[in-house]
Amino acid sequence: MRKKKILLISVAQGYTKGHKGKTTPCAALGIIAAYTPPNYDLMLINEQNKEDVYHEDVDLVGFSAMTCQIKRAMEIAGHYRAKGVPTVIGGIHATVRPEDVYDHFDAVVIGEGDLVWKDLLADLEKGELKKSYRSDVLVDMKDVPPFRHDLLYRKKTTLSHAIIQTSRGCPHKCEFCSVTNLFGSRYRTRPVENVINEIAGLKQKFIFFIDDNIMGNHDYAYPLFEGLIPLKKAWVGQASLNLSVKDLRLLKLAKKSGCQGLFIGIESVTKPNPHSKLGSVNLKEISEKLKILRDHGLVVNTSTIFGFDHDDKYCFEKTVEFLLKNRVAIGNFPNLTPYPGSALFARFEKEGRILHYDWERYNNHHPTFKLKNLTPEELIAGGYWSSYYFYKAGNILKRLPANLRNIFKYSYMNYQYNRVSRPHKDKAGIVKMPPAMRKDWLKQF
Numbered sequence: 001m002r003k004k005k006i007l008l009i010s011v012a013q014g015y016t017k018g019h020k021g022k023t024t025p026c027a028a029l030g031i032i033a034a035y036t037p038p039n040y041d042l043m044l045i046n047e048q049n050k051e052d053v054y055h056e057d058v059d060l061v062g063f064s065a066m067t068c069q070i071k072r073a074m075e076i077a078g079h080y081r082a083k084g085v086p087t088v089i090g091g092i093h094a095t096v097r098p099e100d101v102y103d104h105f106d107a108v109v110i111g112e113g114d115l116v117w118k119d120l121l122a123d124l125e126k127g128e129l130k131k132s133y134r135s136d137v138l139v140d141m142k143d144v145p146p147f148r149h150d151l152l153y154r155k156k157t158t159l160s161h162a163i164i165q166t167s168r169g170c171p172h173k174c175e176f177c178s179v180t181n182l183f184g185s186r187y188r189t190r191p192v193e194n195v196i197n198e199i200a201g202l203k204q205k206f207i208f209f210i211d212d213n214i215m216g217n218h219d220y221a222y223p224l225f226e227g228l229i230p231l232k233k234a235w236v237g238q239a240s241l242n243l244s245v246k247d248l249r250l251l252k253l254a255k256k257s258g259c260q261g262l263f264i265g266i267e268s269v270t271k272p273n274p275h276s277k278l279g280s281v282n283l284k285e286i287s288e289k290l291k292i293l294r295d296h297g298l299v300v301n302t303s304t305i306f307g308f309d310h311d312d313k314y315c316f317e318k319t320v321e322f323l324l325k326n327r328v329a330i331g332n333f334p335n336l337t338p339y340p341g342s343a344l345f346a347r348f349e350k351e352g353r354i355l356h357y358d359w360e361r362y363n364n365h366h367p368t369f370k371l372k373n374l375t376p377e378e379l380i381a382g383g384y385w386s387s388y389y390f391y392k393a394g395n396i397l398k399r400l401p402a403n404l405r406n407i408f409k410y411s412y413m414n415y416q417y418n419r420v421s422r423p424h425k426d427k428a429g430i431v432k433m434p435p436a437m438r439k440d441w442l443k444q445f
Helices: 027-035 067-082 092-096 117-126 179-183 192-200 218-231 241-246 248-256 283-295 315-325 343-350 376-390 393-427 435-443
Strands: 004-010 040-046 060-064 087-090 107-110 132-134 162-164 206-209 234-239 259-267 299-304 330-332
Touching: 004 027, 027 040, 027 060, 027 117, 060 067, 067 087, 067 092, 087 092, 092 107, 092 179, 107 117, 162 192, 192 218, 218 248, 234 241, 241 248, 241 259, 241 283, 248 283, 259 283, 259 393, 283 299, 283 315, 299 315, 299 393, 315 376, 315 393, 315 435, 330 376, 330 393, 376 393
Parallel strands: 004 040, 004 060, 060 087, 087 107, 107 132, 162 206, 206 234, 234 259, 259 299, 299 330
Antiparallel strands: none
């Protein structure tokens, strides 16, 4: 008798369809695959890598989608539902706005799928799939299995890596973030032994920790980094600037354990954000902390957001000049996006500032709400300018001396960003600071 076939699809984001690079599929599907019993024939498709999402003889099609992927997931689900194949959707958007997806999928998983996937499959066998599945409790992280790494990496990337999750949840509750609606407001950690055993079994030499803050819990980070040392793996992760430099002994241990770089969310350098949970902006202090990371031999990858109510036409140049002077290795310049489920979305809805509900454009690249001091055109042009100017050949060379210890990674990543930003040169534009304002700005750090 033929095994029932389950197809898990990681859909392409609308604005990156046709992306030339090789990406890792949605991490949630790697966990769901791990929970799937061996009596099912399982496929995991990554549309981002131009893999075909349409297959025959399928018994269930599953999706986990972010807000900007929902429209595409609906399109693919419609194809299968027309053929009588049941579909199921989970992920952050389905959790915070299930009303958007009820009519487009046969079943909706609300919250973490760990504890309900077994029940969903049992109902599938009986032909009694429920409209929604919700767990009343968060999963105990000691029970979370390793990713199905054999299904996640079907195409080799230039810097071939494996993804690892050590924790879920975050206590910071930043206004623009919706993490706590899915994973809760406290750090939940997997046993260090489980994580180390998973990494030890990987053939990949490069690890990306997908945790929101790999150094969020120092008591956990210490044994984790100690356990990584004998594995001789290189790794990168995400961390808050304050916590990453709070304990220099831990930072040195991170480097010793294989840490090559950290993705740091700076949020904004132009003015304190009254709704931020991260404290006031002190440019000299931020500069000092960035230097600490750089002095420890780490690639510093920053994200600064444009579109806050305090941002004006000079915010783009101010931000880029700050990053250039601090010799930041990699800079990202997303637009502020009020994601459904975040406090920011709720506030903007209440204030009548949401422009549209075209979820495909909720991707950090399009204006989605009424700005205070910028026009949508200025925001878009300023974002293009920031990326283009930061990654101009001359500015790459200017930042190089401070990043010589990581010259290969620095050169490769900056070349790729330069290649991507150059075609948008004609769309880029800003109003530059008057000379006196620029002089005063540069004195602040």
